[in-house]
Amino acid sequence: MxxxxxxxxxxxxxxxxxxxxxxxxxxxxxxxxxxxxxxxxxxxxxxxxxxxxxxxxxxxxxxxxxxxxxxxxxxxxxxPLLPADPLGRARVRALALDIACEIHPLNNLRVLRYLVGPMGVDDEAKNRWYRHWVETGLEVVERQLAAQPSTFCHGERPTMADCLLVPQIFNAQRFQCRLDHVPQVMRVFDACMALPAFDxxxxxxxxxxx
Amino acid sequence: MxxxxxxxxxxxxxxxxxxxxxxxxxxxxxxxxxxxxxxxxxxxxxxxxxxxxxxxxxxxxxxxxxxxxxxxxxxxxxxPLLPADPLGRARVRALALDIACEIHPLNNLRVLRYLVGPMGVDDEAKNRWYRHWVETGLEVVERQLAAQPSTFCHGERPTMADCLLVPQIFNAQRFQCRLDHVPQVMRVFDACMALPAFDxxxxxxxxxxx
Known part of the structure; x- marks a missing residue:
């Protein structure tokens, strides 16, 4: 491959x-x-x-x-990257999509370029935009992890949701986003980073x- | 339900x-x-x-x-909303995600509100933003449909990709986006709209x- x-x-x-x-x-x-x-x-x-x-x-x-x-x-x-039961699979996919559809698309390179280019937005406003979607988007993930806590996003081994969560936290840290309001998210992030596949x-x- | x-x-x-x-x-x-x-x-x-x-x-x-x-x-x-073979399933999911991750998140209500609110963008620039992501995003779908044409997005019956394509075209029309550059997309849209499930x-x- x-x-x-x-x-x-x-x-x-x-x-x-x-x-x-x-x-x-x-x-x-x-x-x-x-x-x-x-x-x-x-x-x-x-x-x-x-x-x-x-x-x-x-x-x-x-x-x-x-x-x-x-x-x-x-x-x-x-x-497996997904649990065996349809409801568990749906929960994992929804968590993954909460990141893939609600946070990441707003902050990728071509969008940031369009903001500072054709939209004429300055660097400070661009960074506020970035942080706004990360910080509010991660709250959505946080509420779900708090409602059903486990070692990883869903259960005791990593799933597709963790494959999405970790790169999003790397982006958040690179742009100095606030993360102290999402303790469950950060707890899962740390659990993932202890595994060689993530590190x-x-x-x-x-x-x-x- | x-x-x-x-x-x-x-x-x-x-x-x-x-x-x-x-x-x-x-x-x-x-x-x-x-x-x-x-x-x-x-x-x-x-x-x-x-x-x-x-x-x-x-x-x-x-x-x-x-x-x-x-x-x-x-x-x-x-x-089924997905074909039976893994590669066909991947193609359908990728088409669906090209809309769900690359077009729609940039244009949903809370994003438009943030543009005109905290970002102070005027209505005309907001509409240009909207059209830019729809028009360029649909080109990505168009190239894939042109490379492997069929009645619907993938094959001879509707799949998950068509469930995403049709609502995106409704949004595009509501915001007067250009659509003459994506003839394959519009051909598939018409095929879908002839079915009661879409109409x-x-x-x-x-x-x-x-």
Whole structure:
């Protein structure tokens, strides 16, 4: 398998964690988002969506980090990224989507660029925007973890939700977001970071880290 | 089942379509997002995430539209919202996520409110923002549909991807977005709208429509 990846992309980090949890090896193919390498014709021939991360598995090619995690869980089921019961699966997916749909899209590179470019927003307002969505979005996760606490987001081993949570906290820390209001989130983050699958794949340990 | 819903929420519309495709009946519980009813303590006791849509199924309670669609597909498998093969499933999920993660989060009500409120953006710039993400985001979907054309987003019957595509086009039309650059998308939209599951659940046919 080849993973098209950028060290600082938190969606890429989600996939690196999942591959590590499953003990799957892969070739790391760097795509430099800050230099717009994902928009080149060359990358377009690999990925019609021109998004990173992208997983190539023989003839198969899958983009969107959550679709990649579901794909990996279907073709390499052990250890599972989702619990066995439909309601547990729904809870894990909802937690993952609370991050993937409510926080991360507002703060990714192309959105920040549009704010400071065409929208003419200054750096300070851009950082307030970033922190606002992280801090309010994590409250939504916090309430759910507090309502049903466990070692990881759901139960006693990491799931898809933890693959999303950890990269989001890395982003939050990079932008000096407030995190003292989400103690359950941070407790789960610490539990994850004690595991090699989360620690060995962190951004600064990637081959393309700067 | 009870569906907590708002007629104009496109995430709610996704779930209405899926329930209709599967022929499942439910009680429609309106939650008025424009009046912030989702933020009340009363709704908080139903949904810790305080997001709409929310599906209640006996004791079970599921939020996040994509998690609801996956849940429905697991407990009511016929007709399926996902193809049978892992690669087809990944393609459908990626298309759904291209809308759910790359377009819709940038344009939902609370984001538009933050732009015109704390960010001090005027109405014209807000509308340009809205159209920018719809128009560029739909290009990503268009390229994938053009690369592998079929009656619906994937194959000859509607899937989860179509449940996401149609509400996004309703939003695009409401904000006068350009759509002539995405002919494959509009061809699929028309094919969907010819089906009662998509037409009978459109926003203006909801009990709480204004």
């Amino acid at each position: 080849q993973l098209y990846n950028y060290f600082r992309s938190s969606a890429s980090y989600r996939v690196r964690i999942a591959l590590a949890l499953k003990g799957l090896s892969y070739d790391y193919v760097p795509v430099h988002l800050a230099r717009n390498e994902q928009l080149t014709e060359r990358y377009g021939s690999v990925s019609p969506a021109r998004l990173v991360p992208l997983l190539q598995d023989g003839e198969a090619s899958v983009h969107q980090s959550l679709a990649i995690l579901e794909y990996l869980d279907e073709i390499h089921p052990e250890p 060995s794949t962190r951004p600064e340990k990637c081959p393309d880290a700067e | 009870q569906l907590y819903n708002y007629f104009r929420s496109s995430a709610s519309y996704r779930v209405r379509i899926a329930l209709a495709l599967k022929g499942l009946s439910y009680d429609y519980v309106p939650v008025h997002l424009a009046r912030n009813e989702q933020l009340t303590e009363r709704y908080g006791s139903v949904s810790p995430a305080r997001l709409v849509p929310l599906l209640q199924d006996g004791e079970a309670s599921v939020h996040q539209s994509l998690a609801i669609l996956e849940y429905l597909d697991e407990i009511h498998p016929e007709p 009978s659940t459109r926003p203006e046919k909801c009990p709480d429509a204004e």
